[in-house]
Amino acid sequence: MAIQVYNTLTRTKQTFVPKEPQQVGIYVCGVTPYSETHLGHARPSVIWDVIKRYLRRWNYQVLHVQNFTDVDDKIIAKAQERGVDALELSAYYSQDYLESMDALGIERADVYPRVSEEMDVIIDMIETLVEQGHAYEAEGSVFFAVASFSEYGRLSNQRLEELQSGTRFEVDPNKRSAMDFALWKAAKPDEPSWDSPFGPGRPGWHIECSAMARKYLGENFDFHGGGTDLIFPHHENEIAQSKGATGSPGARYWLHSGMLNLKEEKMSKSTGHFLTIKEALQHYPKELLRFYVLSAHYRSELEFHDEKLDEVRRGWQRLNQFVRELRSSVGEELPVPCPLSGAEQQLKEDIAEHRRRFDDAMCDDFNTALAIAVLFDLMKVVRSYMEQAAASAENRYAQSLALQSFTELGSDVLGVVQWHDTESEAPKDGYMDAAMRLILDVRQRLRQEKNFELADQIRSELQDAGIVLEDTPDGTRWKVE
RNA sequence: GGCGGCAUAGCCAAGUGGUAAGGCGGAGCUCUGCAAAAGCUCUAUUCCCCAGUUCGAAUCUGGGUGCCGCCUCCA
Numbered sequence: 046m047a048i049q050v051y052n053t054l055t056r057t058k059q060t061f062v063p064k065e066p067q068q069v070g071i072y073v074c075g076v077t078p079y080s081e082t083h084l085g086h087a088r089p090s091v092i093w094d095v096i097k098r099y100l101r102r103w104n105y106q107v108l109h110v111q112n113f114t115d116v117d118d119k120i121i122a123k124a125q126e127r128g129v130d131a132l133e134l135s136a137y138y139s140q141d142y143l144e145s146m147d148a149l150g151i152e153r154a155d156v157y158p159r160v161s162e163e164m165d166v167i168i169d170m171i172e173t174l175v176e177q178g179h180a181y182e183a184e185g186s187v188f189f190a191v192a193s194f195s196e197y198g199r200l201s202n203q204r205l206e207e208l209q210s211g212t213r214f215e216v217d218p219n220k221r222s223a224m225d226f227a228l229w230k231a232a233k234p235d236e237p238s239w240d241s242p243f244g245p246g247r248p249g250w251h252i253e254c255s256a257m258a259r260k261y262l263g264e265n266f267d268f269h270g271g272g273t274d275l276i277f278p279h280h281e282n283e284i285a286q287s288k289g290a291t292g293s294p295g296a297r298y299w300l301h302s303g304m305l306n307l308k309e310e311k312m313s314k315s316t317g318h319f320l321t322i323k324e325a326l327q328h329y330p331k332e333l334l335r336f337y338v339l340s341a342h343y344r345s346e347l348e349f350h351d352e353k354l355d356e357v358r359r360g361w362q363r364l365n366q367f368v369r370e371l372r373s374s375v376g377e378e379l380p381v382p383c384p385l386s387g388a389e390q391q392l393k394e395d396i397a398e399h400r401r402r403f404d405d406a407m408c409d410d411f412n413t414a415l416a417i418a419v420l421f422d423l424m425k426v427v428r429s430y431m432e433q434a435a436a437s438a439e440n441r442y443a444q445s446l447a448l449q450s451f452t453e454l455g456s457d458v459l460g461v462v463q464w465h466d467t468e469s470e471a472p473k474d475g476y477m478d479a480a481m482r483l484i485l486d487v488r489q490r491l492r493q494e495k496n497f498e499l500a501d502q503i504r505s506e507l508q509d510a511g512i513v514l515e516d517t518p519d520g521t522r523w524k525v526e
Numbered sequence: 527g528g529c530g531g532c533a534u535a536g537c538c539a540a541g542u543g544g545u546a547a548g549g550c551g552g553a554g555c556u557c558u559g560c561a562a563a564a565g566c567u568c569u570a571u572u573c574c575c576c577a578g579u580u581c582g583a584a585u586c587u588g589g590g591u592g593c594c595g596c597c598u599c600c601a
Contacts, residue, residue: 340539346532516558
């Protein structure tokens with residue numbers, strides 16, 4: 046079996062063949078840090094996190110590079126508005142980004158190059174482009190000459206003439222053609238600038254990704270990722286720059302994730318229409334947010350609504366509750382492997398079958414929605430086994446195989462199954478616990494005396510206070526809503 | 527105007543030629559003093575519409591309708 050990925054560049058699903066055996070180079074476009082990290086950023090992050098984890102299951106060694114575009118018009122504008130240093134501002138929001146990602150359980154990239162620290166390779170690439178005849182200087186700025194690159198428009202499937210006719214913004218008079226884009230912007234007063242052979246200034250938006258990806262991943266590396274909103278012009282321009290300078294478009298597989306909309310409108314920093322990751326995490330556990338993001342294919346659009354989250358929450362809880370039960374049934378100590386027969390052997394085969402289906406799903410362009418469905422199917426199979434199985438060494442070993450699968454697939458790969466019982470982390474302090482124990486004891490006595498009226502009243506009034514009681518055969522559980 | 531995508535049950539959502547996964551919700555049942563929780567069972571003769579190709583279409587082709595994204599900073 047091989048991994049198939051949908052490549053925007055070819056607009057087909059292709060078999061993934063790494064440049065180097067068992068090694069994968071990934072460049073994912075990061076953020077321009079000038080505002081809080083929002084849920085829109087969570088989508089590609091979660092997806093690439095899962096892709097990385099999955100590739101490792103195939104024993105690939107992953108090198109993941111993700112940039113911070115910390116020199117940019119928006120950053121400078123906001124810094125001036127607030128009267129702070131532009132780099133300090135971007136450092137602050139870069140940190141916010143990293144913290145948000147950590148909080149979502151996303152593994153960090155191996156390298157986080159920043160424009161401000163990579164001027165040499167950026168300038169180097171601009172010089173090469175000028176030498177190759179793909180770029181020209183004008184009044185201290187350098188522009189990429191789109192006309193010099195015949196393949197321009199291939200990624201976004203646009204023809205140059207059409208693009209030009211659609212141009213609505215004010216064109217820099219120094220440009221030879223309206224579609225040309227800046228590689229180097231001449232310094233303006235009161236703006237941060239760096240020295241270069243073209244004079245003081247700063248890089249344009251797209252060049253940093255081409256230069257930094259090349260520096261850390263080389264030419265012709267494996268994956269380049271980002272949201273669909275980056276296809277044009279960002280990635281189109283990156284390809285033009287990379288191919289113009291090196292002959293290689295940079296990456297061989299271009300993967301784009303769909304937008305995450307908030308109440309039917311795309312989240313966007315510039316419009317202020319967004320929900321930050323930190324805000325969302327106050328209401329929803331990270332595993333639930335990941336579950337939600339992964340419940341749709343990464344290329345499709347996804348709506349974010351509080352109600353939608355609440356809708357999927359129940360199913361997610363059932364899955365987690367089941368894994369908790371399985372974990373406690375298996376116990377702390379890992380059972381010793383032993384030969385299986387009968388129902389245990391059947392379960393072992395069922396597990397293997399579901400693992401195959403999980404891999405089939407993930408290998409088909411990382412179909413996480415299908416992969417999650419496989420986990421639900423497996424849950425059902427394991428549960429029906431557990432209901433009829435008698436305790437034995439074989440039984441415990443068979444269950445541990447099931448648990449191992451949920452751990453590997455649900456936690457290690459997808460990160461949707463919780464490791465710990467978060468209910469125990471609910472606000473239950475010592476005093477509260479003692480008080481509740483007393484109340485439950487009294488109520489239990491009432492129930493034994495068949496004074497159900499009063500017992501139910503206690504439950505009902507606690508419920509109004511936000512404390513839910515559940516009478517089970519093993520006693521009464523309580524939790525804070 | 528150009529480019530691209532999407533349309534599957536009340537909702538979310540897989541499924542690219544072989545007769546509709548999964549989740550939520552809903553209904554019934556089991557358990558329970560009751561409730562909750564949990565479990566079990568059921569829940570689309572049909573995939574936006576119309577034509578066509580085919581033994582066979584949600585899947586392919588043509589036409590139509592609707593929604594969305596990009597074309598300007600964006601993940």
